[in-house]
């Protein structure tokens with residue numbers, strides 16, 4: 001089977017990463033870990049978007065060269081992914097040679113085929129979004145034009161210049177056909193916005209600037225630099241060694257991508273311009289583009305002026321990496337907007353991680369220690385009324401949710417199993433049973449341990465450290481981690497149970 005290729009947006013290096021960037025990257029990592037655990041070869045690509053006026057401005061404000069600035073911030077992103085246990089397979093920077101050469105080759109190929117042509121551009125530009133807007137899109141209100149992106153609304157600049165254009169209008173029909181096939185636009189409740197936008201009619205787009213110096217020069221016309229979005233979108237194939245008119249093996253093995261995960265504010269670039277660029281190159285579009293929602297912080301949009309950017313490291317210092325990853329994936333359905341607050345995180349931490357899961361593990365392991373001295377005999381034949389059997393049956397549902405990127409749904413199913421086990425402990429009360437009928441306690445404990453082994457495997461994509469800690473305590477150390485439910489059920493029995501420190505100490 002073809003490897004499962006997942007991408008995140010390339011993050012701008014104008015400022016340090018915050019929880020919004022962490023959100024997309026963690027989601028991509030969760031999906032990648034899930035696929036790997038199922039034995040699917042997986043390729044996760046992330047990186048940084050380093051050209052454009054906005055970045056040149058940030059560098060000049062810091063008094064260093066754009067490249068030195070980009071090196072520094074790109075390094076911060078890379079370190080953050082390591083800190084958050086994101087296992088990306090490749091990391092691309094748009095200032096790398098492999099990328100610049102590919103962008104130049106794409107530009108030349110499309111110029112030769114007539115899909116790029118030279119003309120004059122006159123219109124409005126948002127520096128912050130690095131986006132051009134037409135008269136219609138950004139009408140004058142009280143003498144001012146503001147960026148139509150509702151997340152931005154900054155004043156626009158009027159620009160007039162000679163420019164290269166990409167013949168986007170030519171691809172309107174083919175794009176509509178692509179959307180009709182059904183899978184491409186995800187989640188479906190965001191699809192309409194794109195379909196309607198394309199149906200209203202597409203204009204050719206300007207893809208070069210003469211005023212922006214920090215960019216990839218147009219081949220043969222170095223007065224112009226290539227528009228940052230045209231440059232950056234190509235990363236998804238440049239990282240695979242794509243060459244117009246014939247690529248090496250890696251591109252053929254990995255393309256088309258299974259899913260581009262992006263925030264809703266850049267959906268259009270990925271769902272309209274990017275597939276049209278690929279069509280122009282004679283390359284298949286990705287299977288899906290998934291636009292997730294936006295986080296606000298305590299009800300407000302994160303912004304420099306409000307000073308409410310949340311540094312992921314601050315959150316993990318208090319709650320740990322796994323609880324942060326869990327919260328991001330659990331708090332809102334992937335696709336919807338959400339609000340980030342430390343209070344909400346603390347609440348979920350104490351209720352769902354410390355209480356539901358952490359307590360369950362420590363109560364079960366305490367009993368195993370006390371009543372059978374940590375020696376878990378061989379797995380008993382699985383009887384229908386065993387919780388292990390009931391829980392293992394939910395595996396396909398979890399897999400289906402994960403395939404739809406419905407991460408919070410998958411976690412809900414997992415937590416319903418955790419709660420079921422807690423209820424089972426309460427209902428069977430092994431501590432009482434042990435006094436009257438110690439033999440009856442054994443199968444209950446086996447059942448609980450085996451069930452917890454399955455749960456540890458399920459939570460690995462979300463909380464890799466917790467899963468490893470659970471599996472070590474549950475005596476499955478010698479298995480390659482993570483374990484799938486199938487491996488847990490059919491694999492070896494595992495060695496001694498050894499209770500460890502609590503997974504999630506309560507936070508006040």
Ligand code: MSP
Nearest residue numbers: 009010011012020021024049232233262263294295
């Ligand atoms: N460089 C472009 C993307 C080019 S992709 C070829 C860009 N960069 S960005 O640094 O602004 O990152 C935007 C992405 O970061 C969003 O699409 C989203 O994935 C993530 N987020 C940034 N802020 C966010 C929130 N407040 N909430 C959720 N995700 C957000 O756009």
